[in-house]
Amino acid sequence: MYPRLVIDLKKLKNNLDKTIELVKGSGCSLMIVTKVYCADMEIYKMLEESEIDYFADSRIQNLKKYEGTKKGRVLLRLPMMSEAEETVRYSDISLNSEIETIKKLNEAASEQNKKHKILLMIDLGDLREGIFYKNEDEIYRAVKEILKLENIELYGVGVNLTCYGAVIPQKENLSILVETAANIEKKFGIKLKMISGGNSSSVYLIGKNELPEGINNLRVGEAFALGDETAYSQMLDGFNDDAFTLEAEIIELKEKQSVPIGEIGVDAFGNKPFYEDLGVIKRAIIAVGRQDIDPDNLHPIDSKISVLGASSDHLLLNVNESDRKYKVGDIIKFKLSYSSLLRAATSSAYVDRVYVR
Ligand SMILES: Cc1ncc(COP(=O)(O)O)c(C=O)c1O
Numbered sequence: 411m412y413p414r415l416v417i418d419l420k421k422l423k424n425n426l427d428k429t430i431e432l433v434k435g436s437g438c439s440l441m442i443v444t445k446v447y448c449a450d451m452e453i454y455k456m457l458e459e460s461e462i463d464y465f466a467d468s469r470i471q472n473l474k475k476y477e478g479t480k481k482g483r484v485l486l487r488l489p490m491m492s493e494a495e496e497t498v499r500y501s502d503i504s505l506n507s508e509i510e511t512i513k514k515l516n517e518a519a520s521e522q523n524k525k526h527k528i529l530l531m532i533d534l535g536d537l538r539e540g541i542f543y544k545n546e547d548e549i550y551r552a553v554k555e556i557l558k559l560e561n562i563e564l565y566g567v568g569v570n571l572t573c574y575g576a577v578i579p580q581k582e583n584l585s586i587l588v589e590t591a592a593n594i595e596k597k598f599g600i601k602l603k604m605i606s607g608g609n610s611s612s613v614y615l616i617g618k619n620e621l622p623e624g625i626n627n628l629r630v631g632e633a634f635a636l637g638d639e640t641a642y643s644q645m646l647d648g649f650n651d652d653a654f655t656l657e658a659e660i661i662e663l664k665e666k667q668s669v670p671i672g673e674i675g676v677d678a679f680g681n682k683p684f685y686e687d688l689g690v691i692k693r694a695i696i697a698v699g700r701q702d703i704d705p706d707n708l709h710p711i712d713s714k715i716s717v718l719g720a721s722s723d724h725l726l727l728n729v730n731e732s733d734r735k736y737k738v739g740d741i742i743k744f745k746l747s748y749s750s751l752l753r754a755a756t757s758s759a760y761v762d763r764v765y766v767r
Contacts (some may be wrong), residue, residue, distance in 0.1 A: 411702050412741065413658035413698040414762035415754050417447075421653035421766075422635075423456060428648050429634045430461050436616045440486050441466035443609070443631030445484070446748060447654070448755040449475050457481075464503070472481050473500045479497040486629065488531070488539050494518040497634050503604075505568055509555050511521050512562060520563035527565035529606055532590055534583045540568075545584050546593075553594055566604030566627075570691040572611035578641045579612040581620045582636050588624035592612035610634075611641040632748055656708070656744045656761075658698040658725065663738050665692050668718075668728075678721040695743055699723035702757040707747035715742065 432442045441464040449465075449472035449479075457465065458479060463550065465476050468487035474484055478502070485504040490499040494514035497504050499522060506528045508514050519526040532550060533540030541548050556564045569587050571579045584607050590713055591605050600750075607625035610633035615621040632640050637649030645651060653746075668688040677683050679700065694715075705720035710727065712734060718726040729736050754761050 411762040413511070413656060413696075413702060413754075413760070414764055414765050415523055416655045416657060417450065417452065417651075418653045418767060419452065419456060420657075421650040423740070425634050425637055425649050426456065426460055426462075427651060428646065430559035431629060431645075432613065433628050434461065434668070436621055437626065437647050438621075439463040439604070439627045441606075441627065441629040443467065443486065443629055444472060445469060445486075446631050446635050446752050447753065448758065450755070450763070451475065454479075466631075466674060470496045471501055481579045484629070489515065495521075498522055498524055498526045503530050503565055505527060505529050505539070505570075507531045507533075507552075509552050510583070512552075512556055514669065515710045516559040516562045525561055525563050528556070529566050529568040529604060530564065531568050531589055534569050534571065534575040534586055536539075536546055536569075536571045538570055538574040540570070543590060544724065548704065549590065549594070550597060553598055557598060557600070559563070562741040564600070564602065566602040566606060567594070568604070568627075568629075569608055571608050572640055573609075577683075579608050579615060581615070581622055584608070584612070584615070584625060585622045588622050593623065606648065610639055613646065614639040614641050614644070624717070634766055635751065636746075636748065654746050654748070654754075656703065656746055656754055657713070657741050659698040660694045660738050660740045660742065661697045662737060663692065663729070663736060664693040665690050667691075677719070681721065688728070688730070690737075691728050693718065694729045694736060694742070696725045696727060697723070698725050698761075702761050703744075703753050704749040707750045710746040711743040711745060 440462045442462045443466045447468045464482040464484045466484040466486050472482045482502045483586050487499040491514050495518045498518040503735050531540035533542045558688050571577045590601050603625050605625050606627040613633050637651045638645050669685045699722045700720050701722050703718050714732040716728045
């Protein structure tokens with residue numbers, strides 16, 4: 411059935427081995443982030459047998475699927491107060507920045523006779539989650555409150571960068587996290603076990619030998635899945651960028667002009683489009699759309715094909731320059747960037763999955 415996501419487990423295993431070599435070789439523990447492919451269970455089996463330390467995901471529903479794993483489970487998105495009970499039940503560690511939520515986790519952990527670990531998130535300027543690093547009083551107030559909670563262990567601190575603010579991790583900003591941890595340890599006479607220095611955007615620092623000493627954990631999703639570090643969008647040495655590919659079928663193939671006819675309003679998504687006049691071209695419609703992919707982050711493997719646009723269920727391609735003589739029913743293959751992989755995996759009701767072993 412098409413469209414389908416083709417998952418090459420051998421190529422992914424190569425990326426896994428390289429990620430382990432890189433991250434664990436630097437002395438960090440490794441959380442593999444599984445949300446971009448919605449906790450696929452074939453990939454889970456591979457990860458379960460590997461040397462990774464944790465499965466990390468932003469969705470409780472995904473962590474729930476890993477019941478019985480030998481690895482640790484980590485909830486990446488700050489827990490909703492309303493999911494405190496499930497957070498404690500299905501994760502060993504959660505990332506937190508709000509004391510009221512941490513108190514709820516404490517109550518849930520007490521009811522479940524557990525000690526739940528948390529990483530206190532520090533915002534180093536990306537302006538997504540975390541207590542802003544300059545607000546030292548707020549950090550210490552939170553630590554003081556956390557240490558009073560019997561069923562919560564302050565396991566460490568963490569940072570997330572290059573997500574909202576696109577801030578690049580560097581020795582300078584990550585060193586602030588290490589300093590913050592040291593200050594907490596000194597002030598409260600405690601030892602923090604984990605300093606989690608970010609996601610795939612921190613990976614490039616390992617190669618440059620610039621990951622500050624003290625950072626002892628990384629949370630890696632995209633580098634493993636798609637083979638690139640996300641600070642400067644460079645492919646990592648020896649990784650594959652095509653462990654995930656998408657295949658979809660041509661449902662119409664016609665020669666038409668390239669500029670629509672009539673007064674131009676807005677497209678199906680409310681955008682005012684721009685159309686380049688290429689004259690009459692051979693256009694293919696394939697049966698996949700914005701519900702399943704992001705047309706701006708989808709790359710035809712036939713490099714002479716270009717993406718013209720998409721509506722919810724249709725992707726329009728210019729196949730005019732291709733050397734292949736396509737016909738209706740032919741399959742077009744694509745490499746995927748992050749947002750397309752995320753959507754294709756999420757759209758599992760409509761996008762089939764096959765595995766190359
Ligand atoms: C808190 C947190 N850590 C780590 C990651 C993994 O990011 P990446 O896929 O860039 O490695 C994400 C996003 O998925 C995240 O939200």
